[in-house]
């Protein structure tokens with residue numbers, strides 16, 4: 103049985119598992135309660151961040167790597183275009199840009215918003231992270247002028263990666279999405295698998311509602 107540890111970016115993994123129709127269980131990891139007391143989770147990921155995955159004797163972290171692993175090992179799936187298809191380069195680019203370009207930068211913007219003083223909230227690192235998010239978003243905006251999904255005409259795991267980053271930008275960082283990104287997010291999340299993932303991920307549901 104596949105086990106997903108923790109929500110946060112683990113929502114991407116749960117969404118993907120629902121898209122693929124694979125059996126799994128979600129094991130809660132409460133970062134706010136203090137992961138240092140969660141010895142069973144620390145045995146899985148000694149660094150204590152989420153998500154992590156266990157699949158038989160495989161243990162992994164990094165949400166994008168986990169998605170690539172699941173699609174490769176339990177696929178094939180239309181969520182990962184064939185490497186020889188025209189969609190593949192864009193798919194791979196946006197799969198990674200969703201984390202490395204968007205979620206990784208917006209994460210620090212969201213964290214800075216919760217700092218106690220205005221000076222801390224407006225620190226240069228947070229300002230640069232916000233700039234970086236907007237900068238990388240230009241690639242998403244341009245692609246959405248060309249195609250309905252990031253790799254072309256059909257939904258792929260790249261959309262799970264980027265849609266989650268846009269959700270975080272809205273809800274954690276309090277940013278307003280432009281009309282193209284808003285319409286895209288509605289299109290990308292109007293899926294049974296997304297709704298089932300939201301049913302499973304109670305913390306994400308509470309955070310996003």
Ligand SMILES: N[C@@H](CCC(=O)N[C@@H](CS)C(=O)NCC(=O)O)C(=O)O
Nearest residue numbers: 110111150151152153164165166201
């Ligand atoms: N690049 C990693 C980022 C993991 C990450 O930063 N997760 C957050 C929650 S979504 C976390 O655990 N933060 C607490 C920490 O880093 O200790 C991924 O995509 O899985």
